[in-house]
Amino acid sequence: MAGFVQIVQFTTSNFDEMQKLADQWREQTEGKRSTSRVTTSRDRDNPNQYFIIAEFASYEDAMRNNDLPETQAFSGEMQKLGDGPPTFHNLDVERVEER
Numbered sequence: 001m002a003g004f005v006q007i008v009q010f011t012t013s014n015f016d017e018m019q020k021l022a023d024q025w026r027e028q029t030e031g032k033r034s035t036s037r038v039t040t041s042r043d044r045d046n047p048n049q050y051f052i053i054a055e056f057a058s059y060e061d062a063m064r065n066n067d068l069p070e071t072q073a074f075s076g077e078m079q080k081l082g083d084g085p086p087t088f089h090n091l092d093v094e095r096v097e098e099r
Contacts, residue, residue, distance in 0.1 A: 003036075003093040004059045008052040010078075010086035015042075015050065018081050025074040032068055034061040048083065059092065 012018055022040075026033075036055045043049040056062040065071055079085065 002096050004056045004062050005091045005093055006052075006054045006056070006062055007089040007091065008054070008086050009089070010050055010052075011046075011048045011083040012050065012081055013048055013083060014081040015048075018078060021074060021077050021081070025070055028070040029068060032070070034065040059090075062090075 019040075034056055036057055038055070039053040041051045041053065043051070054062070054065075056065065
């Protein structure tokens with residue numbers, strides 16, 4: 001296995017506020033978080049739908065990151081800004097190809 005990816009799918013009309021919240025989380029978790037990369041994407045066909053793709057070295061690293069008090073607080077605040085509950089996809093990486 002080559003890692004773990006969590007995809008969070010959500011809709012919001014408060015994207016700018018969510019990004020400020022994400023920036024605060026990054027500051028608060030500096031040196032603690034275990035994400036190796038986070039990509040935030042917007043659906044071209046549904047402009048209020050977004051996807052956060054968080055990459056981790058392992059499932060265990062993702063769970064440690066999830067258990068941070070800052071992550072728990074961020075998740076709660078993020079849900080308040082959403083237009084509905086988020087959907088989580090937890091994926092074990094089986095193969096990665098790069099250029």
